[in-house]
Amino acid sequence: MHNPLESAILELVLGAELEVHNPRTLDAWLSRHRVSEEDSRAIREQGLEGLLVYRRLVRSRLRETMELAIERTINHLGPVFDEYFDRFLAERGPRTHYLRDVTGEFLDFCEPLWKADERVADYSIWLGRHEELQVEMAAMEVSADVGEAGPLELDLPLRFIAAARVVRYPYAVHELPISPGDREAPAARPTALLAYRDSKHHVHNLELTTLAASILERLLHGRITLRQAAVEACGENGIALSEAVLTGLASVLSDLAQRGVLLGAAHSR
């Protein structure tokens, strides 16, 4: 489905800036979108100033949305952000009906490009993901019905609140100062976090050991038992399932229960 006027406006708003005062550029733009002769004439007579207001409105709204979500990442990137913001709009553009999800779409677009761009620090994508995670966790839709939970048993899966997720980064981006003006680089250290939203709707990020992250990743899926999760995670990390590991695991689970993240063992109804 091609609508010439829609298509032309879309390029004007999201695409590279046109030399609108150059008649040849204007003609090429109208022709590229197969705008009819009579509509083209009306647009030429009217001038593009009015349509260009939409370029400013669309871009400022999207930019403000990203500044709210990933302010520190934008500051770390400096002018390079503007370049990628323009590329995102021109080459992909927002696809979501929900403004809060546009930043995630932007980061998905940028991730492979930033890896190949030596001007962009390696940690930038992870800082962006971490900032965006805070927005995502705060707004995560959860079902009120998480099922019944009982006392913990090794041979049962566990039930957690729905707004909980394990994330892994190669940098300790969560340790960076919150101040948006700070451009300190994070430590290059494999990092695992449990991000969760508490009953008062506040988002928290708990740093986990590699083993705890492996176990929780499995348990959060809710399909395997506590014992299976511990065995598999120890195997994955080359660690013997010792008394010390079990004691540490009990301590982590107890802490999560106190925080209201762990609800108990999953019992069938």
Added chain:
Amino acid sequence: MVRGLVADPRLAGVGLGLRWEFLDEVLAGPEPGVPFFEVSPENYMRRGGYYRAALETLLERCPIITHGLTLSLGAEEPPDSGYLEMLRVETQWLHSPWHSDHLCFTAAGGRVLHELLPLKFSRENVLRIADRVRAAEDFLGLPMAVENITFYAHPGRREMTEAEFITAIAERSGCALLLDVNNVYVNAQNHGFDAREMLEQLPLERVVQVHVAGHTRSPEGFIIDTHGAAVPDAVLELLRFTLERTGPLPVVLERDHDIPALAELLKEVAKLESAYTESVARWQERRAQSA
């Protein structure tokens, strides 16, 4: 009858477009401060957490009308079915008496622009949009009201006036109108026509809700519908002019930028409410005289 949609007696007077900047203040007060609120469902759909919970609390205290932003009624592409499904769930949950969205396109080529882009006032668009409105009503199981937008340029050659365009869509689809008097004022100023004349050309009997807001002037010299200032006297006059002809309807004050504290907004609501009461009294007088 379209006007019969305004059956809930609580949907009268001046309400507020709900914004997160003053949501906490609304919830903290003993009363919501206005008879009803209007919300943009896109801000709450597929969402949990604080704002969702706050909306649930508010819903227990007063009626809520939904006013969408991204249905993209005027686009060549049909609305996204996933979005429509979520919208149906949301409007049902909120018990909205109707759902409104704008006469514009917000999505094209798979992109969602999050802005209200202008449509050509053409017969082809009238036919497509009227079909879209009816299809949306069928899908949502809810009456639709379409809102006139501000436009800073008309794309292409006009085949009719804005008033004719809006009227044709409303009459062909049978839908209701959400009349934004600030948008009428802004368009009249930017494009040089008489706002009152345009209002008189519209099928005011189809109006079920009115929007008022303030605006600002852009560097390009256009008046922009920013919702970033108090309602100016000229727009207040258009509100009076409208209500004297329509009678009582829910009026929503929209504010999206430079949002003051709730107390300040409620002072503005009180000023609008006073104009509302006077205008409805005049409407009653006119009705009595013509009877």
